[in-house]
Amino acid sequence: MKDNKKKSLTLKTLTKSNVWETDVTEILNMLKQAEKDADMSENIRHYITVIKGAYDMEEVVIDNPRVIQKYEERGYVIGEIRTSENTRSKWALKKRPIMRVNDLTYENITHISAEKLVEVLERNFGGGWESLSQSIQDIIQKGFDISTTTLPSDRLHRPGGTYEKKVNDGYCVLEVPKGTWTEAIFVKAKPEEEEVVMKTEDVKKYSDDDFDDEDDDEDVEVKDDYKSYDENEDDEYFDEEKLTEESYRTTFDESSEDLDLEAGNIAEDDY
Numbered sequence: 001m002k003d004n005k006k007k008s009l010t011l012k013t014l015t016k017s018n019v020w021e022t023d024v025t026e027i028l029n030m031l032k033q034a035e036k037d038a039d040m041s042e043n044i045r046h047y048i049t050v051i052k053g054a055y056d057m058e059e060v061v062i063d064n065p066r067v068i069q070k071y072e073e074r075g076y077v078i079g080e081i082r083t084s085e086n087t088r089s090k091w092a093l094k095k096r097p098i099m100r101v102n103d104l105t106y107e108n109i110t111h112i113s114a115e116k117l118v119e120v121l122e123r124n125f126g127g128g129w130e131s132l133s134q135s136i137q138d139i140i141q142k143g144f145d146i147s148t149t150t151l152p153s154d155r156l157h158r159p160g161g162t163y164e165k166k167v168n169d170g171y172c173v174l175e176v177p178k179g180t181w182t183e184a185i186f187v188k189a190k191p192e193e194e195e196v197v198m199k200t201e202d203v204k205k206y207s208d209d210d211f212d213d214e215d216d217d218e219d220v221e222v223k224d225d226y227k228s229y230d231e232n233e234d235d236e237y238f239d240e241e242k243l244t245e246e247s248y249r250t251t252f253d254e255s256s257e258d259l260d261l262e263a264g265n266i267a268e269d270d271y
Helices: 002-007 024-034 038-042 044-051 065-073 114-124 134-143 162-168
Strands: 055-059 077-084 087-095 144-152 172-178 181-189
Touching (some): 024 044, 024 087, 038 044, 044 055, 065 077, 134 144, 162 172, 162 181
Antiparallel strands (some): 144 181, 172 181
């Protein structure tokens, strides 16, 4: 699906979001094609502004081989662009790398893979998911499902546990050591949202006569899905005086089989 969208991109359809799907060669080809279109040529400065959302782009003011070589050594590709009817100049372009969490934006977050996100997080991490600012968390969660759990390191990879289940469900995992405990951060790209268009003829119009107050309750079936909870059910796994919120935290429910923590087996120096 993304490949088809990428092939159909033109300079006119570029946005600050989908420009991240392109590479330098494609951008230079688009700019070259723009010279043949009078309307695009007149608005070339606008398109360059859009391109700069994902690319480091500099005009080569001093055009000599030594300067060009310096740009190329820094990873730039040199291309010639007509910025006005009578002006052509050389420009240096380089796709802006996503190396740190601060490089993540609402525009590019949906154009990277889960593996790439884990790589970025691993390069920046120390304190785990909660060490990220709320703004960075919001950006990441726009494009990815994120869940975390913190367990004793020797129990994290327990067969049949949450770690194994998440990996089998297609999640990438980043492990953040915390002493004798480990925080596992599970990352999975959200499916692309499809725009739903509702046609007027598909919407049924109702009049007041279509509703009968007396029948309202008869057509409603209330299903009781409430499950009772035994407050003492997990007593054998938790010692509230020892297990604090700092030493154990999860962003999703764990089953007792996954945790299987007996208070007697957890030493105070684990915390």
